[in-house]
Amino acid sequence: MRKTIGALVATAAFAFAALASTVASAGPTLDKVISQKKLVVGVAPWNKFVLLNPKTNEYEGYIVDDIRNFEAMTGIKVELVNTTWSGLVAGLQAGKWDVVMSGLGATPERATAVAFGEPFGYLSSTAVVRADSPINSLADLDKAGNVISVVSGTSAQQFSQRTFKNAKVTPLADTGAAVLEVMQGRATAYIGDSVSNELRAKERPTELKNIKFGGNETEWTTMNHAVRYGDLDLMVFLDTYIRSMKLRGWYRGLAEKWGLPIELATGPR
Numbered sequence: 001m002r003k004t005i006g007a008l009v010a011t012a013a014f015a016f017a018a019l020a021s022t023v024a025s026a027g028p029t030l031d032k033v034i035s036q037k038k039l040v041v042g043v044a045p046w047n048k049f050v051l052l053n054p055k056t057n058e059y060e061g062y063i064v065d066d067i068r069n070f071e072a073m074t075g076i077k078v079e080l081v082n083t084t085w086s087g088l089v090a091g092l093q094a095g096k097w098d099v100v101m102s103g104l105g106a107t108p109e110r111a112t113a114v115a116f117g118e119p120f121g122y123l124s125s126t127a128v129v130r131a132d133s134p135i136n137s138l139a140d141l142d143k144a145g146n147v148i149s150v151v152s153g154t155s156a157q158q159f160s161q162r163t164f165k166n167a168k169v170t171p172l173a174d175t176g177a178a179v180l181e182v183m184q185g186r187a188t189a190y191i192g193d194s195v196s197n198e199l200r201a202k203e204r205p206t207e208l209k210n211i212k213f214g215g216n217e218t219e220w221t222t223m224n225h226a227v228r229y230g231d232l233d234l235m236v237f238l239d240t241y242i243r244s245m246k247l248r249g250w251y252r253g254l255a256e257k258w259g260l261p262i263e264l265a266t267g268p269r
Helices: 003-024 029-036 062-072 085-093 154-162 177-182 193-205 231-246 250-257
Strands: 038-043 051-052 058-060 075-082 099-104 122-130 147-151 167-173 189-193 208-212 220-227
Touching: 003 038, 029 038, 029 231, 038 085, 038 167, 038 220, 058 062, 058 075, 062 075, 062 099, 062 154, 062 250, 085 220, 099 231, 122 154, 122 177, 122 193, 147 154, 147 177, 154 167, 167 177, 177 189, 189 193, 220 231, 231 250
Parallel strands: 038 075, 038 099, 147 167, 147 189
Antiparallel strands: 051 058, 099 220, 122 189, 122 208, 122 220
16 A cells, blocks of 8 residues: 555656646746846837936836836846837847837737737827817818828727728828828828827827727727747746736826826726
8 A cells, every 4th residue: 555655646746747847848038038037128119108218318107117117026137129119020020129018009910920918008099180170080080181190010000091991091100200290281180099199189289189089989909018929938927927917006006107097007998
């Protein structure tokens, strides 16, 4: 009997060790991140989310605070690499960074190129027009002769190309150029996310106004991290952090700190 029990214990111990070894095994990117305690992250400029402060030469914002908290909790140093929105996915695929952390929206179109993780923010689409514009609705915008400026590679571009049947959609390299087209009268409206557009209208009330679309007209998108499909274990690691922070109310607190709508943390209701 003792020999039988001993054999069973030995077999169970061997099986557990084999399972633990399998579970602990990670892909090369996650192994490198954990061993070197360093994560290279691609980001694009986004007011109140990821922005380089010229006075301090340091990045700041909602996403940056989240990244710094991740660093403090895991001991992994994050190196931020600045690029354009249209260059985020290409840079990830080329291996210039390990993960995209600019709040890139998860869409079926983008999912053919990269893998998305747990959402940590929620946005809807709105339009910024000149303050003196007669435009007040999506129907007003979707007319022949109107020009819609968007940032290339964003969810707003995809939303606009699906939505506008009569107006011309013009993709541009960055947000500044796209909004400037509206301010200087070369574009009828700029389509962007609800949070950023609301901030722009508040900052320039005599020049711009934010047009919200009806509930069945707008489109909600999520803010997600993105990795290569070969690095899904890295995404599991990052998602564990995000789910924990959601349960602690961390993202609601970040929204309040940066003067952003609570819907950013909670999503549509």
